[in-house]
Amino acid sequence: MNAANNDTPIDFEIVNDKIRELNVPVVGKATIREIKRLVDNIESASGKKFIRMEMGVPGLPPAQVGTDAEIEALQRGVAAIYPDIDGIPVLKKEVSLFVKNFLNIDVDAAGCIPTVGSMQGGFAAFMTLSRMNKEKDTTLFIDPGFPVHKQQHRVMGLKYDSFDVYEYRGEKLRAKLESYFAKGNIHSVLYSNPNNPSWICFNDEELKIIGDLANQYNVVILEDLAYFGMDFRKDYSKPGVPPYQPTVAKYTDNYILLISSSKAFSYAGQRIGMMVISDKLFNSTSDDLLRNYTSNQFGRAMIFGTVYSLSSGTAHSAQYALAAILKAANEGKFNFVEEVKEYGEKAKIMKKLFVDNGFRIVYDKDIDQPIADGFYFTIMYPGFDGPDLIGELLYYGISAISLTITGSEHTEGLRACVSLVKRTQFPDLEYRLKKFHEHHPVV
Numbered sequence: 454m455n456a457a458n459n460d461t462p463i464d465f466e467i468v469n470d471k472i473r474e475l476n477v478p479v480v481g482k483a484t485i486r487e488i489k490r491l492v493d494n495i496e497s498a499s500g501k502k503f504i505r506m507e508m509g510v511p512g513l514p515p516a517q518v519g520t521d522a523e524i525e526a527l528q529r530g531v532a533a534i535y536p537d538i539d540g541i542p543v544l545k546k547e548v549s550l551f552v553k554n555f556l557n558i559d560v561d562a563a564g565c566i567p568t569v570g571s572m573q574g575g576f577a578a579f580m581t582l583s584r585m586n587k588e589k590d591t592t593l594f595i596d597p598g599f600p601v602h603k604q605q606h607r608v609m610g611l612k613y614d615s616f617d618v619y620e621y622r623g624e625k626l627r628a629k630l631e632s633y634f635a636k637g638n639i640h641s642v643l644y645s646n647p648n649n650p651s652w653i654c655f656n657d658e659e660l661k662i663i664g665d666l667a668n669q670y671n672v673v674i675l676e677d678l679a680y681f682g683m684d685f686r687k688d689y690s691k692p693g694v695p696p697y698q699p700t701v702a703k704y705t706d707n708y709i710l711l712i713s714s715s716k717a718f719s720y721a722g723q724r725i726g727m728m729v730i731s732d733k734l735f736n737s738t739s740d741d742l743l744r745n746y747t748s749n750q751f752g753r754a755m756i757f758g759t760v761y762s763l764s765s766g767t768a769h770s771a772q773y774a775l776a777a778i779l780k781a782a783n784e785g786k787f788n789f790v791e792e793v794k795e796y797g798e799k800a801k802i803m804k805k806l807f808v809d810n811g812f813r814i815v816y817d818k819d820i821d822q823p824i825a826d827g828f829y830f831t832i833m834y835p836g837f838d839g840p841d842l843i844g845e846l847l848y849y850g851i852s853a854i855s856l857t858i859t860g861s862e863h864t865e866g867l868r869a870c871v872s873l874v875k876r877t878q879f880p881d882l883e884y885r886l887k888k889f890h891e892h893h894p895v896v
């Protein structure tokens with residue numbers, strides 16, 4: 454299919470030229486950064502703004518309390534001093550309190566370690582866990598997922614396996630996970646909750662299945678909470694008061710939580726996240742670690758082996774920022790969930806515009822409940838595969854990425870991120886979707 458009649462919201466020839474200049478075989482299979490560059494080029498050549506849904510970047514100002522604390526720390530001169538590798542004590546204490554207040558779990562401050570973004574937390578976890586037990590050399594991803602985690606495996610030369618969870622929700626997850634765990638080579642499992650890209654959220658039944666199997670097979674669960682508290686169907690914003698953000702940590706003590714500051718606190722630029730290691734895992738020992746580390750204790754190997762080697766800790770001033778953000782959240786003075794609710798509200802409106810114009814939501818349910826409105830949603834259009842749909846939508850001034858790069862089996866699907874789309878663009882979005890629908894009647 455093609456925008457053949459040329460009557461497209463963005464000049465047909467300009468889009469053609471810019472796609473040609475990109476010089477890739479299928480535009481819809483380009484990387485996120487390539488799509489970004491292409492859209493930048495089309496925007497500047499056409500003078501028209503796109504509905505930009507390709508990048509998962511925060512679209513809100515950073516948490517002010519963090520910026521203030523960071524400026525103050527810099528003025529005090531912390532930039533001159535190496536911070537402790539495992540984090541400044543005041544931050545470690547606030548992280549431990551934060552997980553108590555918002556997840557209702559107890560973790561010693563020793564296992565609460567700031568990392569250079571949650572991205573580095575993942576890297577460090579994969580690196581250390583893959584050396585912990587010589588029989589266990591493979592990570593399992595519950596997909597769809599964040600492609601960079603797999604890239605981390607490739608650059609480290611580590612093994613991974615994965616499956617799309619779409620058909621394995623609820624009790625069906627048990628047998629599927631067990632089929633991997635029973636092989637004996639899986640050291641850890643990673644999933645994000647809420648999920649990037651599909652925004653599915655595991656419920657407690659599913660988290661219990663994951664936790665129970667982690668106990669039974671001695672597998673570590675890496676729970677990626679990049680979108681902490683952002684399932685807006687429930688209010689997880691009150692410290693020390695239920696409901697709490699659901700977590701596998703209620704069902705196993707074999708876990709690492711990766712908590713990002715990027716989206717929940719709009720603090721992506723300072724590259725600071727939290728790695729929270731359960732007390733049991735932190736203190737556990739394995740002589741196999743001695744192949745690469747001087748300590749056989751997991752926590753020590755992680756801190757003085759991996760984190761030290763990677764970056765000798767995390768920027769000093771950003772640690773003060775995060776400590777101040779968490780302190781304000783812990784004391785109920787900063788409602789971080791309220792701050793980011795705007796994403797969910799925009800998603801609700803945008804999803805309706807898409808659905809009203811012939812699109813369908815790909816990951817549309819959490820078992821029996823409609824999917825929540827949040828940072829991302831997934832779409833498809835009858836008759837298109839994902840990469841072709843991306844290419845075609847460019848003529849309509851809409852950009853997104855293909856689900857194929859996320860490990861999803863739904864190759865017809867796209868991921869749409871709401872963060873950069875302004876409410877003032879909704880009339881444009883509606884007009885462009887109507888045109889698309891008109892040009893591509895669903896039979």
Ligand SMILES: Cc1ncc(COP(=O)(O)O)c(C=O)c1O
Pocket residue numbers: 509569570571572573599645649677679712713714715721725726
């Ligand atoms: C699922 C997921 N995990 C991890 C990250 C990385 O977070 P950070 O910016 O803290 O490195 C992201 C960022 O988009 C993400 O979507």
